Amino acid sequence: MAKIKLSSWFNGKESSSSNGDAESKKNNRRSFFLSNKEPEANGNSSTPTNGTATNGTAAAPPSEMIALAQKITRETEKLEAYMKKNNLPMPSFDVDAPADFPKLPEEIAQSRQEIISATKQLGLLAHGPRESLRWGIWEFLDVLALNAINHYDIAKLFPIDSTITLDELQTKTTLDPINLARLLRLAMTNGIFREPSPGVIAHTAASRALAEDTDLTAWIGFNGEDIFPAAAHVLEALKADPQATSLTRTGFQYAFDTVDKEPMFVTFGKDPHRARRMGKAMVSLTGGEGYEPSYFVDVEKGGYDFTELDKKGGTFVDVGGSHGFICVDLAKRYKNMKFVVQDLPKTVDSAPKPMSEDAQVAERITLLAHDFFTEQVTKDADVYYFRWIMHNYSTPYAIKILKNLIPALKPGARILINDHCLREAGQENPWDERVMRRMDVVMLALLNAQERSEAEFRELFKAVDERFVFKVGLFFLSPVFPCRC
Numbered sequence: 001m002a003k004i005k006l007s008s009w010f011n012g013k014e015s016s017s018s019n020g021d022a023e024s025k026k027n028n029r030r031s032f033f034l035s036n037k038e039p040e041a042n043g044n045s046s047t048p049t050n051g052t053a054t055n056g057t058a059a060a061p062p063s064e065m066i067a068l069a070q071k072i073t074r075e076t077e078k079l080e081a082y083m084k085k086n087n088l089p090m091p092s093f094d095v096d097a098p099a100d101f102p103k104l105p106e107e108i109a110q111s112r113q114e115i116i117s118a119t120k121q122l123g124l125l126a127h128g129p130r131e132s133l134r135w136g137i138w139e140f141l142d143v144l145a146l147n148a149i150n151h152y153d154i155a156k157l158f159p160i161d162s163t164i165t166l167d168e169l170q171t172k173t174t175l176d177p178i179n180l181a182r183l184l185r186l187a188m189t190n191g192i193f194r195e196p197s198p199g200v201i202a203h204t205a206a207s208r209a210l211a212e213d214t215d216l217t218a219w220i221g222f223n224g225e226d227i228f229p230a231a232a233h234v235l236e237a238l239k240a241d242p243q244a245t246s247l248t249r250t251g252f253q254y255a256f257d258t259v260d261k262e263p264m265f266v267t268f269g270k271d272p273h274r275a276r277r278m279g280k281a282m283v284s285l286t287g288g289e290g291y292e293p294s295y296f297v298d299v300e301k302g303g304y305d306f307t308e309l310d311k312k313g314g315t316f317v318d319v320g321g322s323h324g325f326i327c328v329d330l331a332k333r334y335k336n337m338k339f340v341v342q343d344l345p346k347t348v349d350s351a352p353k354p355m356s357e358d359a360q361v362a363e364r365i366t367l368l369a370h371d372f373f374t375e376q377v378t379k380d381a382d383v384y385y386f387r388w389i390m391h392n393y394s395t396p397y398a399i400k401i402l403k404n405l406i407p408a409l410k411p412g413a414r415i416l417i418n419d420h421c422l423r424e425a426g427q428e429n430p431w432d433e434r435v436m437r438r439m440d441v442v443m444l445a446l447l448n449a450q451e452r453s454e455a456e457f458r459e460l461f462k463a464v465d466e467r468f469v470f471k472v473g474l475f476f477l478s479p480v481f482p483c484r485c
């Protein structure tokens with residue numbers, strides 16, 4: 001069975017999921033979508049919703065820009081009222097402002113989303129299309145400035161609560177004064193550092209995060225120094241191989257001169273600094289709401305229910321399961337199931353042993369070195385689980401991985417895919433849509449891989465074996481039952 005988690009990238013988005021039922025979650029998504037598409041239908045204090053002005057004459061509907069501006073005001077007021085009521089600080093550029101919003105209730109998280117997407121749309125309209133395109137393409141220069149500041153650790157070179165002159169700051173770095181100043185001043189236009197008086201630099205909330213959050217700086221480094229060059233070479237890769245499926249002919253290989261030599265993961269395997277940085281970057285990425293294993297493990301949060309499998313002491317195989325944290329959490333909840341965590345030898349070797357302090361948990365988990373490009377060695381298990389594996393591979397590779405399972409599958413065995421599932425364009429809330437479309441292109445740049453929609457997952461499984469049965473659940477698109485009979 002394929003099970004696909006539709007997780008949100010937006011902090012707080014799913015925050016009510018533990019107490020809200022399935023249907024209300026579904027409706028929440030729907031209501032956001034409708035209100036986003038029909039801003040004028042939401043009404044506001046100055047425009048009666050029936051389109052009639054207070055003097056009885058028909059009022060012209062507000063322009064798109066005014067409707068967006070009103071929406072921003074309305075939703076910001078809701079957000080502020082919540083923050084004030086709960087004694088929470090409003091966002092600010094000030095160095096002491098919190099780096100994150102706290103977990104917000106669903107309705108307030110939705111207001112925040114509305115503000116973000118309406119602000120973006122209003123900005124686009126205010127710029128107009130030609131100007132948006134002309135200057136939008138320059139966003140890579142913002143990335144360049146942030147990347148350099150991050151690379152040279154500029155935020156760590158002076159205390160958070162003090163200022164420093166540019167001259168003194170320059171003595172602490174190998175960047176020359178002109179380049180230091182120009183990169184800093186570009187970054188300042190994005191709220192990173194400020195210059196309270198000429199030549200004097202102070203921290204902001206964003207530069208403070210750069211000084212204090214090493215997972216975040218690893219994320220920026222991985223993006224700036226690995227993904228950014230790879231992205232710049234995607235056109236070259238696409239021109240050479242328009243079908244873009246090879247793991248060794250991606251933008252990454254063109255950027256780092258490894259075309260036809262090795263996949264990105266092999267390159268990282270030879271470079272401990274880059275490998276460590278990517279590992280920390282993943283910690284930063286997955287620290288956000290919606291990525292916790294609990295979304296898969298906790299039935300109360302809409303996770304997968306293994307009660308029946310547990311009753312019969314079934315076997316769950318986590319293919320490419322890293323250090324087995326999903327199995328540990330499942331084993332704590334289900335006391336009879338057995339677990340196999342498969343990964344490459346290096347990863348298996350570095351996994352904690354025992355896997356858990358709780359002996360009853362640890363004794364039911366087996367760690368096994370297994371390459372998923374070879375035939376599956378754990379035969380007749382009940383579930384083969386792939387979390388964040390398929391999106392790393394283009395279809396030919398994904399087919400190989402899944403075909404390697406077929407000889408091991410007993411009738412009724414399930415394949416469970418825990419990956420993002422792309423919705424049709426325009427169906428997701430605008431922020432999640434943007435992040436996921438970007439993630440899809442990151443997968444192209446690094447691995448010639450892709451995020452997939454439900455239809456694409458169906459196609460993939462069909463190409464592997466016609467006997468798979470693909471079922472769709474409420475929140476998870478689920479499941480595929482491969483049947484060998």
Ligand SMILES: C[S@@+](CC[C@H](N)C(=O)[O-])C[C@H]1O[C@@H](n2cnc3c(N)ncnc32)[C@H](O)[C@@H]1O
Nearest residue numbers: 320321322342343344347370371372373387388
């Ligand atoms: C993106 S991580 C996902 C890890 C884990 N499933 C999770 O949800 O965090 C991909 C995992 O696949 C493993 N991997 C990569 N190539 C593999 C292969 N050929 N066979 C088995 N595991 C592999 C990596 O070591 C890594 O642990």
